[in-house]
Amino acid sequence: MRRTQNCGVVVNSSITSYASARDSNPIEGNVEYYGLLTDIIELDYYSRWKVVLFRCDWADVNTARGIKKDQFGFTMVNFSHLIHTGQQLMDEPYVFSSQRSN
Structure with missing residues (x-):
């Protein structure tokens, strides 16, 4: 029996990286992070606004x-x-629920 899943969280993040410490030409790229949702937290700021976080x-x-x-x-x-x-x-x-890609 195989243990598989077909759900989760994907976050596409834009990053800037350098080839070395002497490099003065940064390269921008995207990195995908894959996560397994373990908790959902809703922060309620006196009913003025709410923020949902995924752990x-x-x-x-x-x-x-x-x-x-x-x-x-x-x-x-x-x-x-x-x-x-x-x-x-x-x-x-944590990631904001609005940041997820999938």
Whole structure:
């Protein structure tokens, strides 16, 4: 029996990167983050506005083992290796519900 899923969260993020510390020509690109929804939090600011946050387990898709396309073009994500787990100060397990792509 295989354990599979067909739901989750995809966030497309625009990033700027450099080839090295001496590089003065940044390159812009998009990075897709794939997450498994673990919690939904709604912040209510005295009924003036509300913000919905998704807490996700983010898959490490920086390796060939982390993500691949099947023969039908579907994206398969390996959630055995996670990133942004909250262990470090820079980790961010949350995303606004309006930021999701899927």
